[in-house]
Amino acid sequence: MIEFPDVAKGVIRNHYDIITPFYRMFWGPHIHHGYWEGGESSEQAQIQLTERLAKIARIAPSSTVYDIGCGMGGSSVWLARNLQCQVTGVTLSPVQRMYAASAATLRGVKPRPKFLCADAEKIAFEPASADVVWSIECTEHLFDKPAFFRKAATWIKPGGRFALCAWLAGEPPLSQEQIALTQKVCRGMFCPSLGTQADYCQWFEDAGLKVTYQSIWTKQVEKTWEICLERVNRTGIRHLAKVFGANHVLFLDHFQAILDAYRTGAMEYGCFLAERGGQ
Numbered sequence: 001m002i003e004f005p006d007v008a009k010g011v012i013r014n015h016y017d018i019i020t021p022f023y024r025m026f027w028g029p030h031i032h033h034g035y036w037e038g039g040e041s042s043e044q045a046q047i048q049l050t051e052r053l054a055k056i057a058r059i060a061p062s063s064t065v066y067d068i069g070c071g072m073g074g075s076s077v078w079l080a081r082n083l084q085c086q087v088t089g090v091t092l093s094p095v096q097r098m099y100a101a102s103a104a105t106l107r108g109v110k111p112r113p114k115f116l117c118a119d120a121e122k123i124a125f126e127p128a129s130a131d132v133v134w135s136i137e138c139t140e141h142l143f144d145k146p147a148f149f150r151k152a153a154t155w156i157k158p159g160g161r162f163a164l165c166a167w168l169a170g171e172p173p174l175s176q177e178q179i180a181l182t183q184k185v186c187r188g189m190f191c192p193s194l195g196t197q198a199d200y201c202q203w204f205e206d207a208g209l210k211v212t213y214q215s216i217w218t219k220q221v222e223k224t225w226e227i228c229l230e231r232v233n234r235t236g237i238r239h240l241a242k243v244f245g246a247n248h249v250l251f252l253d254h255f256q257a258i259l260d261a262y263r264t265g266a267m268e269y270g271c272f273l274a275e276r277g278g279q
């Protein structure tokens with residue numbers, strides 16, 4: 001695991017409160033990487049990542065799903081619309097909660113997802129109440145990742161699953177340059193730590209879940225940052241970000257770092273499915 005303890009939770013919340021309208025304008029309703037198979041648009045690639053995770057997780061229609069770190073509700077709405085899931089989305093950001101709830105209402109999504117503004121590290125759901133815990137690119141922001149996995153595992157019904165995508169620290173051993181590059185990404189993207197693929201497997205297993213799928217998708221997702229860099233340079237959004245404070249400029253300035261980290265193996269992008277035994 002690569003650690004960067006200087007990140008504060010309030011800064012993560014503030015980042016998503018401020019930047020969410022910009023994500024919506026420049027990327028779309030999903031705040032996650034796209035998954036490319038060919039020359040698809042970025043919108044299509046984002047949906048492909050969601051579809052792929054849902055397929056790997058074998059989500060049955062009408063499942064109860066907790067979408068942890070739900071952003072603007074992109075996955076929650078997709079799961080409700082396409083699989084009639086009963087979804088509860090959780091986000092740290094009150095602005096995102098409002099965006100997600102409005103999007104679901106305005107689009108007449110049924111069954112209507114519920115959105116909560118809460119800290120995933122503090123929230124409690126009933127034991128064995130979810131068919132699936134779903135989390136795309138949120139656990140990077142958590143401070144005590146093993147504790148979160150132990151708690152989330154208790155929410156899953158016997159026979160249920162935890163489907164997750166996350167930015168990862170690269171396969172060890174990393175050189176000093178690779179470690180410095182990963183820490184630079186942690187700083188710019190507000191991640192107190194990044195786990196390796198092996199760390200995630202260990203956290204799942206220690207929580208009593210069996211990892212049944214794990215895959216590295218770095219090559220399929222890295223185009224995300226080429227597109228984001230091009231959009232930042234073309235639109236001059238960096239000047240606008242200055243108005244909102246140094247942290248937001250810092251974030252934009254780290255797009256090249258994450259691309260470099262992927263290209264040099266300092267970081268990877270991983271997908272996991274972990275299952276709870278019993279039925």
Ligand SMILES: C[S@@+](CC[C@H](N)C(=O)[O-])C[C@H]1O[C@@H](n2cnc3c(N)ncnc32)[C@H](O)[C@@H]1O
Nearest residue numbers: 030031032069070071091092119120136138141
């Ligand atoms: C990169 S975005 C991903 C959003 C969403 N999963 C998606 O794919 O569109 C990270 C999300 O994690 C949320 N997050 C970060 N730390 C959190 C915490 N401690 N509790 C709940 N949500 C958190 C942020 O508010 C944001 O919604």
